[in-house]
Amino acid sequence: MEYTDKQKLKLVMGKDCWHTEDFDGQAYAAKVSDGPIGLRTPKMIDGVFKDEPSVAYPSMQILSHSWNEQLAYKLGEALASDAAERGVDVLLAPGLNIKRSPHCGRNFEYVSEDPLLAGRMGKMYVKGLQDNHVGATLKHFCCNNAEFSRMWLSAEVDERTLREIYTRAFEIALEAQPWAVMCSYNVVNGVRAAQNRKLFTLLRKDLGFGNGLIMSDWGAVTDAAASVNAGLDLIMPYAEKCEQRLEQAYDNGDLDRDALNESAQRVDDFAEKCRAESKQRKVTMSIEERMNLARKIEEQGIVLLKNNGVLPLSPNANVSVGGYPESYFAGGGSSAVPPLNTPLGLLTALGNAMPDGKITYRDLWEYGVSEAPLHQIEDAYGKDAAVLCMGMHDCEGFDRNTMQLTPPQVRQIKETARKNPNTVVVLYCGAPIDMSGWINDVAAVVWAGYPGEQGNLAVADVLCGKVNPSGKLTETFPATEFDYPAHRCYMDSTVSVYSDGLLVGYRYHTTAAHKNLPTEPVAKPLFPFGYGLSYTSYRYSDAQAAVTDKGVEVSFDISNTGRADGTEIAQLYVREVNPRVFRPFMELAGFERVDVPCGSTKRVTVTLPLKNFAYYSVCEGRWLVEGGEYEVYIGTNSQDTPLCVTVRLPRC
Numbered sequence: 001m002e003y004t005d006k007q008k009l010k011l012v013m014g015k016d017c018w019h020t021e022d023f024d025g026q027a028y029a030a031k032v033s034d035g036p037i038g039l040r041t042p043k044m045i046d047g048v049f050k051d052e053p054s055v056a057y058p059s060m061q062i063l064s065h066s067w068n069e070q071l072a073y074k075l076g077e078a079l080a081s082d083a084a085e086r087g088v089d090v091l092l093a094p095g096l097n098i099k100r101s102p103h104c105g106r107n108f109e110y111v112s113e114d115p116l117l118a119g120r121m122g123k124m125y126v127k128g129l130q131d132n133h134v135g136a137t138l139k140h141f142c143c144n145n146a147e148f149s150r151m152w153l154s155a156e157v158d159e160r161t162l163r164e165i166y167t168r169a170f171e172i173a174l175e176a177q178p179w180a181v182m183c184s185y186n187v188v189n190g191v192r193a194a195q196n197r198k199l200f201t202l203l204r205k206d207l208g209f210g211n212g213l214i215m216s217d218w219g220a221v222t223d224a225a226a227s228v229n230a231g232l233d234l235i236m237p238y239a240e241k242c243e244q245r246l247e248q249a250y251d252n253g254d255l256d257r258d259a260l261n262e263s264a265q266r267v268d269d270f271a272e273k274c275r276a277e278s279k280q281r282k283v284t285m286s287i288e289e290r291m292n293l294a295r296k297i298e299e300q301g302i303v304l305l306k307n308n309g310v311l312p313l314s315p316n317a318n319v320s321v322g323g324y325p326e327s328y329f330a331g332g333g334s335s336a337v338p339p340l341n342t343p344l345g346l347l348t349a350l351g352n353a354m355p356d357g358k359i360t361y362r363d364l365w366e367y368g369v370s371e372a373p374l375h376q377i378e379d380a381y382g383k384d385a386a387v388l389c390m391g392m393h394d395c396e397g398f399d400r401n402t403m404q405l406t407p408p409q410v411r412q413i414k415e416t417a418r419k420n421p422n423t424v425v426v427l428y429c430g431a432p433i434d435m436s437g438w439i440n441d442v443a444a445v446v447w448a449g450y451p452g453e454q455g456n457l458a459v460a461d462v463l464c465g466k467v468n469p470s471g472k473l474t475e476t477f478p479a480t481e482f483d484y485p486a487h488r489c490y491m492d493s494t495v496s497v498y499s500d501g502l503l504v505g506y507r508y509h510t511t512a513a514h515k516n517l518p519t520e521p522v523a524k525p526l527f528p529f530g531y532g533l534s535y536t537s538y539r540y541s542d543a544q545a546a547v548t549d550k551g552v553e554v555s556f557d558i559s560n561t562g563r564a565d566g567t568e569i570a571q572l573y574v575r576e577v578n579p580r581v582f583r584p585f586m587e588l589a590g591f592e593r594v595d596v597p598c599g600s601t602k603r604v605t606v607t608l609p610l611k612n613f614a615y616y617s618v619c620e621g622r623w624l625v626e627g628g629e630y631e632v633y634i635g636t637n638s639q640d641t642p643l644c645v646t647v648r649l650p651r652c
Helices: 005-011 060-065 069-086 114-131 159-166 169-176 196-206 226-229 240-252 257-278 289-300 346-353 407-419 455-463 508-512
Strands: 044-045 048-051 135-141 154-156 181-184 213-215 304-309 320-324 360-362 385-391 421-427 445-449 493-498 540-550 551-560 567-574 587-596 601-608 615-617 622-624 628-633 641-651
Touching: 005 240, 005 257, 048 587, 060 289, 069 114, 069 289, 114 135, 114 159, 114 169, 114 587, 135 169, 135 257, 159 169, 159 615, 181 196, 196 226, 196 587, 213 257, 226 257, 226 508, 257 385, 289 421, 289 455, 289 567, 320 407, 346 385, 346 455, 385 407, 407 421, 445 455, 540 567, 540 628, 540 641, 551 567, 551 587, 551 628, 551 641, 567 601, 587 601
Parallel strands: 135 181, 154 493, 181 213, 320 360, 320 385, 385 421, 421 445
Antiparallel strands: 044 048, 304 445, 540 551, 551 601, 567 587, 567 628, 615 622, 628 641
16 A cells, blocks of 8 residues: 555554564565464453463574474474464564573573574574564574663674674575564664664664564664664564654654654565565464474483483482472573473483382472572482482563572582482473582483473483483583683773674683783683583594685594483584684584484594685775685584685685
């Protein structure tokens, strides 16, 4: 339909909290909905909006630990079926912000500290949704790396760091052509993201978003006219003050008419796309299939952090279970959904997985009460193992005050480990925690993350060996609460200085190990990026590399030298031998998830695009591969790369 200027003022704002303006049915009202790990659709019940129950999948962090791009695609497909059942056109996901600090309260929603991994997983998630006619929304663009003062905090970041770290994941995921991008709440280099013309120009021209729709985060717009003038298309949700501001700016001539026309056209195109796609949308996965997928994600995303041999548990083991085995751990905020079914606790799940075992439980304390009394687990004595379920609740809108478990939890771990040397700690958390005070006391640590409603079935199968753990960390776990690079950077309530630059996460630690950095040193991580144990063992050998027209083709062997079938996640990191500009010692350039049966050897070939060897040249305004020698490190994590091959690349 043709719109008047006054109608265009309404078109660039939402009709309400979840729909675009439809002018009483004259246009299509596109419906959007949270969230990345379960569909959150509010419904009026007894005069109050309540979220309808939906399949609660494991957190994005757990999905990322699988390093399985096809699994990300399947999650997108499952969420598309959820959306089809509820008449949802566009999902407000995935979140691709970089995990710069383990204190960020929203890290469980994000993929990784590494932009290549985040971008590739995000790209397949988008394809899974959109191949099934539900739109995706990349968020939050950009530098939303803290929840503290998120409406006012200015991320002070240089151009090269912005391109190589904080927008690179978006650039990769944009190859899947998502229907929308959501801007973040925060300020970037002094200008609010919702009215940052430079960022919008970067997004459209350099990152390849073209005429796609840019929407605001909910309530992120403080000056509606300035946002539209800068290139924002859709202000969400509807707010009377925004409408008044736009009308006033229009009447005063402060609103750029061309910008208004362009934004209104993009909103109209967006709504029409939603209308067309809705006619093809259908449920392709049953509820049972979606539940099975949720369990599979957790199976592949669980990370075995420590094991002295106590795991897997024997089928007839006598095991005590303590902590919070009946609790459902999930992050809070816009991504949280009430599950369709009451999540099965680990106590019950472990009993089902080990019908010949003896599983006992004693209630310990009320979760989260820091001064709660410490109860003894007398039945930990003499048991084959004592399993403790511990956790921390992370939530949108708040950063963590600490990376420590509550004092009662720490006391319970240490006391139980004193009674039983085969103490296994299962952690339900959304981001790294400080384990320095107790990890040496326990026999095993299993990272369950936020497992969703089917998750404890997978945790139980890992504990008893029905599933061989294969997950690997997609973020660095620091040695202690303050041993990460961003902690050394200046921050107050209005400014966060990104003086860590390119040295985020493993980029810092691998560089610090090989170069003299002119900064206060950070301790070696407790668990490095890419780390994860298995119930079997692997050997890497016979690496070769060749330059082709598609990039660098790297081949190597992985042998399963243990006693169980397993899946290894091989990681490839690149290093420029004699760089002309500062570069981290090495950076992730590729990965491959490989099934390797017991006693067998698999030949693995990974092609690394030339752009994965490049840095962003500020002087030339482009990605640049300097001519010369490059090394490719191949191994099981960022600090265990037994193979290295050298290639010579041309300048391009």
